[in-house]
Amino acid sequence: MTDFASPTRIFVAAFLAAGICAAPLRAADTALDELYRRLADPDNGEWSRAQSDILRAWSKSGSALMDLLLRRGQEAIEAGDYPAAIDHLTALTDHAPDFAEGWNARATAFFLAGQFGPSVADIGRALALNPHHFQALAGLGMIFQQTGRDAEAIAAYRASLAIHPHQERIRSALDQLEREGSGTEL
Numbered sequence: 001m002t003d004f005a006s007p008t009r010i011f012v013a014a015f016l017a018a019g020i021c022a023a024p025l026r027a028a029d030t031a032l033d034e035l036y037r038r039l040a041d042p043d044n045g046e047w048s049r050a051q052s053d054i055l056r057a058w059s060k061s062g063s064a065l066m067d068l069l070l071r072r073g074q075e076a077i078e079a080g081d082y083p084a085a086i087d088h089l090t091a092l093t094d095h096a097p098d099f100a101e102g103w104n105a106r107a108t109a110f111f112l113a114g115q116f117g118p119s120v121a122d123i124g125r126a127l128a129l130n131p132h133h134f135q136a137l138a139g140l141g142m143i144f145q146q147t148g149r150d151a152e153a154i155a156a157y158r159a160s161l162a163i164h165p166h167q168e169r170i171r172s173a174l175d176q177l178e179r180e181g182s183g184t185e186l
Helices: 006-017 027-040 047-058 064-078 082-095 100-112 116-129 134-146 150-163 168-182
Strands: none
Touching: 027 047, 027 150, 064 082, 064 100, 082 100, 100 116, 100 134, 116 134, 134 150, 134 168, 150 168
16 A cells, blocks of 8 residues: 655645635635536536536636646646656646646646655645645545545545535445445445
């Protein structure tokens, strides 16, 4: 089992324990409030539009060059070239350290490369910048689940679903972990 650096573990645990969904938004993020509200509504049949608008907003750094680095990193991930993705996304996080999506994308590249410790550290940075990042929380849950840390995985999945309850894959993973934890068989 992979052991994560103690400061990272404490950071992530503190975020989950504090209920990051309730963290205050910066003024620049207030335009997303309504989208987050619509996404969080479990009865909203048009949640996918809110999700698309949120993902589009998250992908804009405010700099054409930084957006290009993000795209190149994402393209390298899609091509399975994780070292190239990590290189592009490291350049992005170096030059735009306040851009949450850069950290989340690099966390994804690290995760896919099997480097869970750096992935968790980047997820922590992404969540510090954007506490509503349901994808980062879902990724954190996946890492915890893969490393046998089921209680932490459950907490991360629940936090992600509190923001975006329409994630069927995450809901299924959570349901499976909860069934296994309660001893209920299929």
